[in-house]
Amino acid sequence: MSDNKHVKVLILGSGPAGLSAALYAARAELAPVVLTGMQLGGQAALTHTIENYPGFPEGVGGAQLGELFQKQAEAFGAKVEFDLANAVDFSQRPYKVTTDSGEYTADSIIISTGASPTLLKIPNEVELTGKGISYCATCDGWFFKDKKVVVVGGGDSAFEEALFITRYASSVTLIHRRDEFRAGQILQNRAKEHPKMNFILNTVVTEAVGTDKLESLKLKNVITNEESTIETDGLFIFIGHVPNSQMFKGKLEMSELGYIKVNDKMETNMPGVFAAGEIADPTFRQVVTSAGMGAAAAIQATRYLEEQEATHSQA
Secondary structure (H helix, E strand, O other): OOEEEEEEEEEEEHHOOOOOOOOHHHHHOOOOOOEOOOOOOOHHHOOOOOOEEEEEEOOOOHHHEEEEEEHHHHHHEEEOOOOOHHHHEOOOOOEEEEOOOOEEEEEEEEEEEEEEOOOOOOOOOOOOOOOOOOHHHHHHHHOOOOOOEEEEEOOOOHHHHHHHOOOOOOEEEEEHHHHHOOOOOHHHHHHOOOOOOEEOOOEEEEEEEEOOOOOEEEEOOOOOOEEEEEEEEEEEEOEEEEEEHHHOOOOEEOOOOEEEEOOOEOOOOOOOEEEEEHOOOOOOOOOOHHHHHHHHHHHHHHHHHHHHHHHHHOO
């Protein structure tokens, strides 16, 4: 795309929220354009099996579900562009979005840029990422066949990914800074009954050790302050996410944590700009809730554009 391109609805992000918004906007004959961002299908596409999305009693692969979302949206006229937005201008309408390949103007924008994994922020974490440290079991689990792996976290994602890694690793040790887990009881039971799973509680990782690859981790008990070392071939980190909202700072109202504020109609403080999915949801963060938010955003965007058109026709 070399020249400025104008669209009625521009959707930033291609996760469950973005693609659901695309489906609803396309069915309203608004010819929406979706900019995929870095990951087609969003974070959900990195999950090996999603077991709690309605309609799939046997579970469904995250990437597969994203492909189904995309196919359905495109069937009604949505266009998916493999492109990344890197700047927005809400100072005048139509709004302007600059991407890696050019520039768009849009009458309305739906932001569904999601969230990125939270880092531990320990020494050598960045240097050893891809050399034993990972944030995606689906992407990298295969590389740890018959090896020892550590998973950090205590929520659903940590348990789901830890259980997935047991397919390959010889052992999986889950480390959590508290003495209780946030994960659902079914996942906890499944993990505790698994012969390859081990648990270290009330403990944090303080340093990753290794040069060309991860060799061990330094640990600290948060109750006794006792320090120890555990040898491991892999470290998978699942301690939460940070909203991908940097591009909108100073342009949209946000929470202290950086989530875009929306009302019950997915409206931001900027007319015609909506947000859906994990970029605006620090609480639920589920595929099904993100999809619902995306649908709601598209319905409201449709109403907004209809109102704009009616106003202009009366002027």
